[in-house]
Amino acid sequence: MFFSPFLAIGLAPLLASAAPSWSVGPTTDYATKASNKVCSILDYGGKADGKTDIGSAISSAWDECKEGGVVYIPSGEYALESWVRLTGGKSTAMRMDGTIYRTGSDGGNMIFIEHTSDFELFSSNSKGAIQGYGYEFHKDGSLSGPRLLRLYDVSDFSVHDLILVDAPAFHFSLDTCSNGEVYNMAIRGGDSGGLDGIDVWSNDIWIHDVEVTNKDECVTVKSPSKSILVENIYCNWSGGCAMGSLSTDVDISDITYRNIYTWKSNQMYMIKSNGGSGSVSDVVLENFIGHGNAYSLDIDQAWSSMSTVDGDGVQLNNISISNWKGTAENGAQRGPIKVNCAPGAPCTDVTIEDFAMWTEEGDSETYICNSAYGSGACLKEESGDTTSYSTTVTVTTAPTGYSAATMAGDLSTAFGTDSEIPIPTIPTSFYPGATPFSALAAKASSA
Ligand SMILES: *[C@@H]1O[C@H](CO)[C@@H](O)[C@H](O)[C@H]1NC(C)=O
Ligand SMILES: *[C@@H]1O[C@H](CO)[C@@H](O)[C@H](O)[C@H]1NC(C)=O
Numbered sequence: 001m002f003f004s005p006f007l008a009i010g011l012a013p014l015l016a017s018a019a020p021s022w023s024v025g026p027t028t029d030y031a032t033k034a035s036n037k038v039c040s041i042l043d044y045g046g047k048a049d050g051k052t053d054i055g056s057a058i059s060s061a062w063d064e065c066k067e068g069g070v071v072y073i074p075s076g077e078y079a080l081e082s083w084v085r086l087t088g089g090k091s092t093a094m095r096m097d098g099t100i101y102r103t104g105s106d107g108g109n110m111i112f113i114e115h116t117s118d119f120e121l122f123s124s125n126s127k128g129a130i131q132g133y134g135y136e137f138h139k140d141g142s143l144s145g146p147r148l149l150r151l152y153d154v155s156d157f158s159v160h161d162l163i164l165v166d167a168p169a170f171h172f173s174l175d176t177c178s179n180g181e182v183y184n185m186a187i188r189g190g191d192s193g194g195l196d197g198i199d200v201w202s203n204d205i206w207i208h209d210v211e212v213t214n215k216d217e218c219v220t221v222k223s224p225s226k227s228i229l230v231e232n233i234y235c236n237w238s239g240g241c242a243m244g245s246l247s248t249d250v251d252i253s254d255i256t257y258r259n260i261y262t263w264k265s266n267q268m269y270m271i272k273s274n275g276g277s278g279s280v281s282d283v284v285l286e287n288f289i290g291h292g293n294a295y296s297l298d299i300d301q302a303w304s305s306m307s308t309v310d311g312d313g314v315q316l317n318n319i320s321i322s323n324w325k326g327t328a329e330n331g332a333q334r335g336p337i338k339v340n341c342a343p344g345a346p347c348t349d350v351t352i353e354d355f356a357m358w359t360e361e362g363d364s365e366t367y368i369c370n371s372a373y374g375s376g377a378c379l380k381e382e383s384g385d386t387t388s389y390s391t392t393v394t395v396t397t398a399p400t401g402y403s404a405a406t407m408a409g410d411l412s413t414a415f416g417t418d419s420e421i422p423i424p425t426i427p428t429s430f431y432p433g434a435t436p437f438s439a440l441a442a443k444a445s446s447a
Contacts, residue, residue: 018258019437020229022204024181025158026120028091030070033120037069048076050101055082058111062086062094066116070095075125079103083110083146091118096128096162099423102146107169109150119157126184126442129163129423134190137168138417143194145169151177160184161441166421170196171214177202182210184440186426189214191414197238201225208232209436211427213411215239218265223278224251231258232430232437237411240265240293242272243280245306250278250314259287259431263410267295268324272303275342277311283319289404289432290326296336296357297321299347299372313342316350319374323354325404331358331365331395339372339379343388352376356399367393405432 039061042048046057054073058080061071066089075097081104086094094113102110110130113121122128130148137145145168151157154174158181164171171187173196174180180202187210189195197212201222211234212218218235220242221228235241240262243252250273262268268290271280290296301313328336336357341347351374359365369378371388378393407429415421426440438444 018231020204020206020227022179022227024179024204024206025156026093027118027156030093030120033068033091033093034070037065038072039065039069040072040074042074046073046078048074048078048098050077051079053081053103054078054100055080055084058084059086062089066092068092073098073128075127077101080110083108083112085112085114087114087116089116092116093120093122096121096123097125099129099131101131102133102168105145107144107146109147111148112150112152113154114152117155117157119154121157121159121162122441123161124441126161126426126440127163128161129165131165131423132167133420134166134168134195135418135420138190138192143169148172150175153177155179158182160438161426163423163426165423166190167195169194170199172198174198174200174202174205177205179204180206182207183438184426184436185210186424187212187214188415188421188424190417190421191215191237192417193239196220200228203227205229209430209438210234211236211430212238213415215414217242218262220244221252221255225255226252227254229256230260232434233260234407234427234430235260235262235265236407236409237264237414238262240267240270242267242270244270244272245303246271246273246280246314247276247309248278248311250276250280252280254282256284258284259434261407261431262288262290262293263407264292266293267298268293270295270298270300271316272306273301273314274303274306275309275311276314279315279317281317285320286322288324290328290357291406291410292327292329292360294329295334295338296328297324297338299339299341301340301342301345312344315345316341316347318349319347321350321352321355325356325402327358327360327402328365330361332362335366335368337367337377339369341371343371346371346373346386346388348373348382348386350374350379352379356402358398358402364394364396367395407432
């Protein structure tokens with residue numbers, strides 16, 4: 001396919017219209033659940049006074065409504081001091097229109113939902129938020145507080161229109177879930193590692209129209225995972241999107257990231273491991289725009305921030321990278337293409353095409369390919385035998401068509417780690433020129 005820099009922007013909405021080929025979301029709609037039964041936490045001892053712990057009110061409402069009803073947290077300000085673990089049930093929704101402020105300090109997960117199906121967690125006014133006040137831990141250098149939200153063994157579900165702010169640890173994990181859709185979310189954390197946005201290791205998941213601000217994982221796939229589509233993501237001063245860290249018996253396949261905008265992050269996309277075993281196959285990384293990032297494409301199978309694990313390396317096969325535009329912070333220091341595969345497990349069938357990134361500083365940049373086979377950039381063509389090799393190419397002319405759009409909301413300074421982080425609103429644009437797949441719930445319900 002041919003792209004000029006100007007055409008690419010105009011085409012983005014067309015390129016964006018691709019829902020996954022598998023089914024996602026709850027199988028029963030909200031109205032049906034609501035007409036069956038609604039359990040407001042205010043009827044179970046909850047108070048919207050910002051002081052009373054609503055932990056037991058949520059648990060009681062869940063127990064009463066988890067078979068086909070709705071757990072309702074009306075608008076208002078709430079305190080959560082004791083974490084909730086909501087288990088079982090079927091065909092339930094949790095409508096969270098208020099703001100929950102963390103007042104407890106245990107580790108673990110503030111809201112943990114497990115072993116349920118046909119489930120929807122959302123806010124109908126697009127204002128439902130969890131404020132984790134992570135800075136209270138981070139200002140003393142601690143990351144020992146709770147994560148905000150975790151789903152484990154949940155199938156046929158959606159999570160949408162929620163705002164997650166300043167997690168003491170991670171913001172949102174999807175562990176061993178299936179057929180899920182996550183969309184229209186704003187996640188805003190401190191400017192530090194260890195504060196991941198979304199981590200997913202699951203099957204048949206569609207994550208789209210999400211903004212993440214933090215300084216660690218934006219939207220990251222872990223092992224094992226199969227069939228995950230990630231689209232229209234705004235990594236706004238983040239760590240950037242990634243896969244990993246990958247260790248032993250890795251089993252990841254059919255992963256697509258499309259329309260990923262990355263600003264001031266550690267990287268635009270990283271696949272990270274150091275030793276290990278197993279495989280990653282059938283990966284598509286297309287339509288990426290980046291500005292001000294340290295690394296751009298960064299496949300590193302000798303990642304020095306991870307201690308070496310046993311094994312020759314994770315086998316990467318059929319990895320397709322296309323239509324990347326924009327600029328890297330310093331392309332001579334950290335080149336926009338780094339495909340550093342393990343000599344003991346060379347990467348195969350890697351393609352890099354329509355890749356036009358230039359450096360913001362200086363007038364040259366590097367492409368590094370080590371033990372990587374396929375076509376494009378500095379990759380070696382496969383010819384039956386895949387022995388290890390190392391190549392560094394220095395590029396001294398800006399690639400044609402590297403200039404790319406920016407997003408209006410790009411932050412000029414980070415939120416730091418030692419003061420309160422304001423609760424944002426959910427944006428309505430996550431990638432230049434791409435329209436979100438669904439209107440915000442607030443808009444849809446008032447329409
Ligand atoms: C490579 O991966 C793509 C994307 O998942 C898939 O459509 C294609 O069939 C794969 N190619 C091979 C040879 O398996
Ligand atoms: C990133 O983008 C939004 C707009 O989409 C902007 O309002 C905001 O200040 C930026 N940063 C954060 C942390 O949301």
